[in-house]
Amino acid sequence: MPSPLFADRPAARPSERDAVDAMINRARRLRGDLDSVCRASVVIDEDDPQARWQRALCDLAAHHLDDLGARLGQLREGPPAPSPDTAPADPAQSPLSGRAGSAEWNLLDDGVEWSAELYEIFGREVAAGPLSLDELPTMLVPEDQPLLTAMVTHCLIDGKPMDGEFRIRRPDGRMRTLHAMGEPVLDPEGRTVSLWAVLRDVSALNDSRQLEVRTRDSLQRQDDIARTEHRIAVELHQAVLPTPHDSLGPTPAVSGAMDVAARLLPSQACGPTGGDWYDAMTLPDGRTLLTVGSLTDHGIPTASSMAMVLGALRGMAVAGIEPRALLTHLNQLLQTSVQPTLGSALCGLFDPSTGLLTWAQAGHPAPLLFRDGAGAPLPPPEGVLLGAAPGVAYGQETARLIPGDVILLRTDGLAPAAGRGTAPEKLLGLAPRLFRSRTAAECVRTVVDEFGGDEHPARGCVLVARVDGRN
Incomplete structure (x- = not known):
């Protein structure tokens, strides 16, 4: 054949x-x-x-x-005809990568035919003539020589097609990777008379x-x-947040006390790894601490900073420090920390004996007060972001709450506000449903139903405090 x-x-x-x-x-x-x-x-x-x-x-x-x-x-x-007069080109100076050349080794008379492209690929002078099957391995890098020997042996003895890659080192020192495909050529009696192959430069x-x-x-x-x-x-x-459940405490039995619940709503992109936090605890003097906040960015450094801030906040609240002074100290803490960061925060103290909520904020959305089926943000005191500037003085406000009132605190990622002291209409529109809720946990679930779907793009915390005593 x-x-x-x-x-x-x-x-x-x-x-x-x-x-x-x-x-x-x-x-x-x-x-x-x-x-x-x-x-x-x-x-x-x-x-x-x-x-x-x-x-x-x-x-x-x-x-x-x-x-x-x-x-x-x-x-x-x-197929190109061999051209002995054609000088081989330098693959480094011409687009030879991917170029193919052909060869045939005759086993009967030891004749060898190479196409002009194969001389170019090997960087071999035409006058030097083609390489025999015995000489061909000398062009290969030593570790690839057994591979070529095995391919040729399987092809000539077992009649298997030859298909594989090996590396050659040209006379100019450049290394090229060639892909060889070939098969034995048989005579009418089925005896192998020659080996033909196509060798392609696949270096690039x-x-x-x-x-x-x-x-x-x-x-x-x-x-x-x-x-x-x-x-x-x-x-x-x-580990830092007080509880993964809705409720932060049992429903109060004493009229005027607070029922508190909270939830973290992780985003699809970041998960619960940002700097958002919420917290509520009863202090030694009987007042209730309410706080939410958010540090910029996410990941281990931010979660670590959040843990530091929340720990400092709890300690200062237990020591009886008022909200505006507490935020002043937190601002100084972030200013002098090893990894300075920015953050917003809201801190409030509710006194059940007087019904007064005393609160301060640092670049944070104001609390929303829901009363008798209507909602509105509380007038915010002055306050800039934590960590933004040294020596900042924070303002403080008070609001008198009555039984049945619902206070909603949130981080800005939950429902971004249109401006300072404003709140999204979607949150305020929940007023009738929050009015009908009997516990803080029910209020939180109402918010989650509205903002916690898969389509929600941002992470956020929500904390709801309900003043007990409504009939």
Whole structure:
């Protein structure tokens, strides 16, 4: 059977050539579309593993399309005839990556035929002649020589097709990776008479593959680190907050006392790893501490800072420090911490003996007071973000609450306010439902039903305090 590479063949019919031309045009258009997509979607940022991975994929796809175009061009032109007078080109100076050359080794007369492209790929002078099967391994790097020997042996002795990659070192010292495909050529009696092969330079293609693998592995490592940090931050956050349940205490039995409930609503993007907090506790003097707040960013550092702030806040409240002084001390704490950060906070103290709520805020949404089926924000005192400036003095306000009143505290991520001292209409619209609720936990569930769905884009805390005594 004649070699499929060198056998005479009839000229391609015009319709077949037209079909190949059409495929070449489609490949060129697809290559142009790929360039447009890569320019539009991939921003080069060497510090961003995802950007490097996207660029590697674009380069890999480009190499595949370039190789497809080259193969279709060869299909259209037919097999090239060897040209002894053609000087080999330098692959470093010409687009040879992906180029293919052909060879046939005759086992009967030890004859060897190489195409001109194969001389170029190997960087070998035409005058030096082709390499025999015995000489070919000398061009390979030592660790790849057994691979080539095994491929040739299986092909000639077992009749198996040859398909594999190996690396060669050219006379100029450059290393190239070649992909070889071949099969034995048999005579009419079924005896092997020669070996033919197509060898293609896949160096650039392999470089793109390796880059894609490296950047993908880098992304995987980054994702593993992020998951570990997320888990630690979640555990720290959950350990610091007083309880994962709605209610922060039993429903009070004494008229005028407070029933308090709270809930953290994690976002889909960050989960419960941000700096949001809520807290409520009965102090030694009988007053009830109510506080919510939020530090910027998320992750382990923010969760750690949140734990520090909440611990300091509890300690100062137990020591009897009033809300405005408490926020002044928290501001100083964040200003002098190892990892300075910004945050908003609201701190209130409710005295059940007088019904007075004394509160202060640091760049935080004002409490919402719901009474008799209507709601409105309390007039806020002066206060800037914690950590924003040293030596800040915070204002303080008081409000008299009556049995049946509901106070709602929240972080700004739950329902961002339109401006200082305002509240979203959606929250105020819950007034009739909150009026009908008999416990603080019911009020919290009402808020969660409205803001806790999958479509909710931001994290947030909500704390509801209900003054007992309504009939």
